[in-house]
Amino acid sequence: MAMECIATRPQRFNENKTEEDPSNFDANLLNQQSNHIPQQFVWPDHEKPTDDVQPLQVPLIDLAGFLSGDSVLVSEATRLVSEASKKHGFFLVTNHGIDETLLSRAYLFMDSFFKAPACEKQKAQRTWGESSGYASSFVGRFSSKLPWKETLSFKFSPVEKCHSQTVKDFVSEKMGYGYEELGKVYQEYAEAMNILSLKIMELLGMSLGIVRRHFREFFEDNDSILRLNYYPQCKQPDLALGTGPHCDPTSLTILHQDQVGGLQVFVDNRWQSIPPNPKAVVVNIGDTFMALTNGRYKSCLHRAVVNSESERKSFAFFLCLKEIKC
Numbered sequence: 087m088a089m090e091c092i093a094t095r096p097q098r099f100n101e102n103k104t105e106e107d108p109s110n111f112d113a114n115l116l117n118q119q120s121n122h123i124p125q126q127f128v129w130p131d132h133e134k135p136t137d138d139v140q141p142l143q144v145p146l147i148d149l150a151g152f153l154s155g156d157s158v159l160v161s162e163a164t165r166l167v168s169e170a171s172k173k174h175g176f177f178l179v180t181n182h183g184i185d186e187t188l189l190s191r192a193y194l195f196m197d198s199f200f201k202a203p204a205c206e207k208q209k210a211q212r213t214w215g216e217s218s219g220y221a222s223s224f225v226g227r228f229s230s231k232l233p234w235k236e237t238l239s240f241k242f243s244p245v246e247k248c249h250s251q252t253v254k255d256f257v258s259e260k261m262g263y264g265y266e267e268l269g270k271v272y273q274e275y276a277e278a279m280n281i282l283s284l285k286i287m288e289l290l291g292m293s294l295g296i297v298r299r300h301f302r303e304f305f306e307d308n309d310s311i312l313r314l315n316y317y318p319q320c321k322q323p324d325l326a327l328g329t330g331p332h333c334d335p336t337s338l339t340i341l342h343q344d345q346v347g348g349l350q351v352f353v354d355n356r357w358q359s360i361p362p363n364p365k366a367v368v369v370n371i372g373d374t375f376m377a378l379t380n381g382r383y384k385s386c387l388h389r390a391v392v393n394s395e396s397e398r399k400s401f402a403f404f405l406c407l408k409e410i411k412c
């Protein structure tokens with residue numbers, strides 16, 4: 087996939103460049119060029135990652151068991167989801183039905199995209215007000231506490247609703263020749279995540295004691311955002327954050343993380359980790375769904391830390407309320 091391209095931007099980090107140049111803060115390049123990260127990526131002392139983080143106890147929900155209709159399995163799944171959602175809004179889902187080959191191809195294409203030359207990635211450069219596109223460190227949006235990551239985001243609208251393949255079309259329009267397979271893989275991944283999110287909405291409905299189809303029908307034709315998070319190795323991981331503390335403003339997030347680890351949730355006044363589980367996805371309630379439950383289910387602060395030994399990758403699928411206007 088790697089394409090030779092005539093660099094339209096300086097490929098190297100150059101202290102004399104202004105902050106406005108996105109290629110100036112390509113974290114991967116920064117990694118190679120200095121043992122010290124730029125000040126813009128250093129977080130305040132009270133927000134820096136700490137070493138004393140313990141794992142958060144989150145339930146592992148067997149989705150196939152719930153969908154089987156077996157009353158014992160349904161009861162167990164809804165009880166566990168209800169308990170976790172009332173406390174911190176995070177739970178793991180296994181037997182989720184996402185094809186293993188699709189998952190490995192999704193990671194393969196993530197590797198090839200984020201390791202491509204900056205000028206290739208910038209073909210998909212996210213523009214102001216757009217929800218789709220490539221962003222390196224968000225230098226255009228923030229002037230300090232920059233996240234140590236690069237992202238590629240796609241707006242997803244169900245094919246049945248918009249009669250087009252929004253992810254594949256975006257890649258085709260912005261990236262063009264040589265990226266056809268990448269567009270297909272992330273279109274397929276987003277479609278699979280959309281199906282999974284509606285099954286989880288059935289589970290959430292029953293856990294709240296309402297009819298199983300209520301939230302499924304409510305979210306049936308909603309838009310979503312698929313976000314690829316690429317966290318390069320960081321020479322000073324104790325000063326940086328991959329994704330800063332936040333609650334997801336959307337309704338539901340389904341996160342697939344690689345085996346490196348780095349997701350942390352702020353529960354009981356301390357950061358707690360959610361270690362990777364190769365057979366599970368991490369699901370969390372967003373602000374919008376918290377509001378839909380009148381606050382019964384919680385949307386919790388979470389963040390991603392980075393490390394010096396290896397890069398980290400995750401896929402976040404954000405189910406939104408209705409239409410994504412931008």
Ligand SMILES: C=C1C[C@]23C[C@H]1CC[C@H]2[C@]1(C)CCC[C@@](C)(C(=O)O)[C@H]1[C@@H]3C(=O)O
Pocket residue numbers: 224233311313329330331332333334335336404
């Ligand atoms: C709707 C969204 C905006 C962000 C991606 C999704 C859900 C979480 C948001 C975000 C991750 C919160 C932290 C800051 C942010 C800028 C980021 O670090 O990526 C947020 C995303 C965004 O605004 O692009």
Ligand SMILES: O=C(O)CCC(=O)C(=O)O
Pocket residue numbers: 313315329334341343348349350388389390399400402
């Ligand atoms: O990569 C992670 O572990 C978390 C990412 C996240 O919180 C986000 O993309 O909103």
